[in-house]
Amino acid sequence: EAGVAQSPRYKIIEKRQSVAFWCNPISGHATLYWYQQILGQGPKLLIQFQNNGVVDDSQLPKDRFSAERLKGVDSTLKIQPAKLEDSAVYLCASSPRLAGPTDTQYFGPGTRLTVL
Amino acid sequence: GDSVTQMEGPVTLSEEAFLTINCTYTATGYPSLFWYVQYPGEGLQLLLKATKADDKGSNKGFEATYRKETTSFHLEKGSVQVSDSAVYFCALLVPGNTPLVFGKGTRLSVIA
Numbered sequence: 001e002a003g004v005a006q007s008p009r010y011k012i013i014e015k016r017q018s019v020a021f022w023c024n025p026i027s028g029h030a031t032l033y034w035y036q037q038i039l040g041q042g043p044k045l046l047i048q049f050q051n052n053g054v055v056d057d058s059q060l061p062k063d064r065f066s067a068e069r070l071k072g073v074d075s076t077l078k079i080q081p082a083k084l085e086d087s088a089v090y091l092c093a094s095s096p097r098l099a100g101p102t103d104t105q106y107f108g109p110g111t112r113l114t115v116l
Numbered sequence: 117g118d119s120v121t122q123m124e125g126p127v128t129l130s131e132e133a134f135l136t137i138n139c140t141y142t143a144t145g146y147p148s149l150f151w152y153v154q155y156p157g158e159g160l161q162l163l164l165k166a167t168k169a170d171d172k173g174s175n176k177g178f179e180a181t182y183r184k185e186t187t188s189f190h191l192e193k194g195s196v197q198v199s200d201s202a203v204y205f206c207a208l209l210v211p212g213n214t215p216l217v218f219g220k221g222t223r224l225s226v227i228a
Contacts (some may be wrong), residue, residue: 042219042220107161
């Protein structure tokens with residue numbers, strides 16, 4: 001079974017530029033998550049989709065971050081404009097359904113973003 | 117709010133040494149507890165989990181027991197290998213509160 005795919009793996013941009021990340025979850029997984037992992041910290045949830053609807057985006061800085069999952073499969077996370085503090089690894093994860101106490105989230109390899 | 121506290125790293129051990137990584141949690145509900153591992157250059161992988169008090173999760177020689185009385189979920193392995201070198205994250209999930217809450221991670225380096 002193919003895992004969660006993300007691209008690009010690395011991205012370097014200058015502040016105020018725009019950037020987009022792509023995620024393809026495991027086939028058939030209804031729930032998709034985007035996490036931000038700042039160096040030295042644990043991942044923090046940015047947004048969660050159930051199929052193509054948003055379940056939780058309370059931690060997403062909506063003035064500069066946006067995400068979509070138009071057909072309920074793959075997803076794009078965008079930052080516009082980027083700030084220095086956005087430098088982090090952006091992780092995508094998926095699970096078969098809305099996370100319950102026994103559900104496992106499967107993570108992709110992440111995209112490492114450096115903002116100069 | 118819900119939170120996870122892990123021992124700070126890095127932890128450096130010799131091969132075949134005993135490993136303990138401490139994890140304690142604070143949660144408003146009755147959480148499930150997880151250990152995730154992140155090998156260099158890879159994404160997070162679930163290592164083990166426990167969903168109720170006194171449950172023991174185990175995988176690849178690692179174990180952790182859900183201790184409700186001490187709100188802990190310490191990770192142990194009797195004999196570590198070089199291939200265990202990675203960052204280990206403790207996490208919790210409160211039913212009905214969907215985000216996984218992670219600790220800051222503990223970097224383990226095992227030397228031959």
